[in-house]
Amino acid sequence: MSLDRIDMPLLKKISETSGAPGFEKNVRKLLIEELKDIVDDYYVDNMGNLITIKKSNTANAKKFMFAAHMDEIGFMVKYIDDNGYIRFQTLGGFDPKTLTSLRVKVHGKKDLLGVMGCKPIHSMSAAERQKVVTNEEYFIDCGLSKEEIEKHVKIGDSITRWQEVEMIGDLINGKSLDDRVCVYALVEVMKALKNQDVPVDVYGVFTVQEEVGLRGAQVAGHGVSPDFGIALDVTVANDIPGLSPQDYVTQMGKGTSIKHFDGGTICDRRMVEYLETVAEKNEITNQPEVLPFGGTDTANIQRMPKNGSIAGALSIPMRYLHQTTEMAHPTDVVAMIDLCVKAVTEIDSIVIND
Known part of the structure; x- marks a missing residue:
């Protein structure tokens, strides 16, 4: 069973550690x-x-870069009113309807638990009940006075969602599995390569500020300047009621997805075909991914090196992406780890000049 190969205590620790964009x-x-x-x-x-x-033992080895982003969608304190309610700036993309009664941690001199509040439905007019509450209408209630809040919290402090990682049925559930489940996968990749001879220098890069515009990858892509690159991120699994199969993008439990396209990148065909070949050769479960929106660190891994890089992406299908509780399948996580390791060790076979 794939779950047997996952270090759940480590994944739990990585997921539950706070790290909003800029606060990683x-x-x-x-x-x-x-x-x-x-x-x-x-x-x-x-x-x-x-x-x-x-490092590789090969002279003049090429560089192969993996990237998984450390940051999670979160918030920043921007105002504390006279009653101690905190107003916030979002850091990353939020669906406002997922904020109602969300439990959060405010990270000041010490962490304070809080809950997202808004006007209760009992106090809404008929017209208000038909509208989605906007981000600006929410506030955070820590159950403390303004004086008590300001002993610990100041403008500019970060706020993250709070939830523990746990299994629900066969699936891993928790907050910020985007992208902490891929951070975990990259840790396992680097561990698996420790005692292996590799034909390339492998750069395992954990980037910052992906959720606010792929900013860390822009610097890392330029700084490392890899010959080959793969972003590790999550993607949409729309295999849920109310959507047709043509809109699934990916499905849970069908393996890691090999990205062809997203809103920011057309993946290099050489990398796509190489990953498909390696997966088939090693019987690693995989599926194709064409994501019509959104983007990943792939864009800056591909474009920022001096001469560009042969870049692609592997994704873990995820339900309820950027919502309160995100869900991932252990099979897909293990497939990502296995394909990354094999892609590195067999990279000599890629066609560079096509």
């Missing part, structure tokens, strides 16, 4: 502790990306 320090610290004795070298660039390196 705690996640980065956790990853450094996890990988510092595994990789050959690591460093943190000026943007805050964590770059870990597995």
Whole structure:
């Protein structure tokens, strides 16, 4: 069973650690502790990306970069009113209807639990009940006075959703599995490569500020300047009631998806076909992905190197993306790890000049 191959305590720790865009320090610290004795070298660039390196014994080896983003969608404190209610700036894309009664943590001098509040339905007019509440109408209630709040919290502090990771049926559930489940997968990839000879220098990059515009990958893509690159992210699994199969994008439990297209990237055909070939050869479960919207770090991995890179992406199908509880299938996580490891060790076979 795929779940047997997943280190659930580690995945839980990675997912539950706070790290809104621009506030990834705690996640980065956790990853450094996890990988510092595994990789050959690591460093943190000026943007805050964590770059870990597995070196090749091959002379003049090419560079192969994986990237998974550390940040999660979150909020920033922008105002505390006279009654202690906190108003916020969103950091990343939110569906406002998912905020009602959402439990959050406000990260000040100490963490404060809070809940998203808005006008209750009992107090809404008939017209108001027909409208979706906007982000601006929400506030955070920590159950404390303004004076108590300001002992711990100031303008500019970060706020993240709070929820524990747990299994529901056969599926992994929790907050911020976008992209922490892929962060976990990349950690396992770097561990798996520790004692292997690889034909390329492998850069396992954990990027910052993806949710607000792929910003960390822009710096890391330029700084590492890889020959090959793969972004590791989640994608939409619309295999739910009310949607036709043509709108599924991907399905849970059908394996990692090999991306062809998203709103920011047309993946390099050489990388797409290479990943398909490696998956077939090694009997790794996979599925194609054409995502008509959204984007991933792939865009900047592909474009920012001096000469560009041969870039693609692998995704983990996810239900309820950017909602309160996100869901992933263990089979898809394991397939991503396996395909990454094989893609690195067999990279000599890719056709560079086609």
